[in-house]
Amino acid sequence: xxxxxxxxxxxxxxxxxxxxxxxxxxxxxxxxxxxxxxxxxxxxxxxxxxxxxxxxxxxxxxxxxxxxxxxxxxxxxxxxxxxxxxxxxxxxxxxxxxxxxxxxxxxxxxxx
Amino acid sequence: xxxxxxxxxxxxxxxxxxxxxxxxxxxxxxxxxxxxxxxxxxxxxxxxxxxxxxxxxxxxxxxxxxxxxxxxxxxxxxxxxxxxxxxxxxxxxxxxxxxxxxxxxxxxxxxxxxxx
Numbered sequence: 742x743x744x745x746x747x748x749x750x751x752x753x754x755x756x757x758x759x760x761x762x763x764x765x766x767x768x769x770x771x772x773x774x775x776x777x778x779x780x781x782x783x784x785x786x787x788x789x790x791x792x793x794x795x796x797x798x799x800x801x802x803x804x805x806x807x808x809x810x811x812x813x814x815x816x817x818x819x820x821x822x823x824x825x826x827x828x829x830x831x832x833x834x835x836x837x838x839x840x841x842x843x844x845x846x847x848x849x850x851x852x853x
Numbered sequence: 854x855x856x857x858x859x860x861x862x863x864x865x866x867x868x869x870x871x872x873x874x875x876x877x878x879x880x881x882x883x884x885x886x887x888x889x890x891x892x893x894x895x896x897x898x899x900x901x902x903x904x905x906x907x908x909x910x911x912x913x914x915x916x917x918x919x920x921x922x923x924x925x926x927x928x929x930x931x932x933x934x935x936x937x938x939x940x941x942x943x944x945x946x947x948x949x950x951x952x953x954x955x956x957x958x959x960x961x962x963x964x965x966x967x968x969x
Contacts, residue, residue: 745895775957784857784945784960785896830896839884839949840911841958843895 744768745833747844755852760818762847764831767812771833775841776805776816779828788829789816821851855880855948857961865967866936873932874964876946881926883949886958887919890943902929902946936968 746765754760762776772793777785791798791805791814798805804817818825828848832841856879866872876885885902900908900921908921923929933940943965947958 777960782862782962782965784947784962787957787959790957832896839886839901839956839958840898841896843897845893845895 745831745842745844747831747847749847751848753850753852754821756823757820760821760849762816762829764814764844765812766833770835773834774814775832777830785830823851823853825849826851855882855959857948857959859946859961859964861964863965867969868937870936871932871934873930874944876929876961878927878948885923885929886947887921887931888945938968941966941968
């Protein structure tokens with residue numbers, strides 16, 4: 742049972758435009774969500790997180806939106822840059838534990 | 854955030870052998886974890902490495918197959934025992950704690966294992 746789903750395996754966006762990466766979850770107990778970025782041959786790098794008490798968190802070009810009723814979160818990157826090309830994973834956890842449940846990732850390609 | 858290193862970065866091993874992967878953090882951390890990422894799959898937590906006691910394994914993972922040590926607050930090893938081609942994956946360690954700036958997990962670069 743895949744509790745965290747990223748239904749788009751890949752996404753291509755023109756440089757300067759907005760990238761929107763989506764993530765859905767099924768477990769209503771999840772209360773903390775994270776996005777990681779992964780380059781080839783490197784480990785995942787933490788990007789941004791959001792607690793379930795919020796519906797938006799922003800950090801520079803990165804904004805995460807959380808819709809609890811829809812069990813959906815999204816990562817917006819504005820403006821997109823070629824260096825943003827990577828695989829993006831969303832992750833969720835519940836109850837202050839460190840057991841992260843990861844999605845399968847979305848490969849973002851930003852075209853120059 | 855803490856800097857996490859892993860050795861080896863990659864290896865090719867024969868079926869039936871074992872490989873030990875090392876994870877070193879540059880500062881003391883509260884918790885360390887081991888993950889596996891099989892080809893085309895998400896990251897899956899194998900176990901929590903507990904300092905001075907036995908690791909806590911997730912469902913589907915057992916100590917005989919994945920023995921873990923954590924002798925201090927900055928170092929841990931994961932052994933993949935009696936390997937088969939199905940063990941071909943990227944193995945990653947992560948840590949969380951005062952050395953990593955809060956509650957977020959930070960990851961090492963991973964060890965890419967291929968079993969023939």
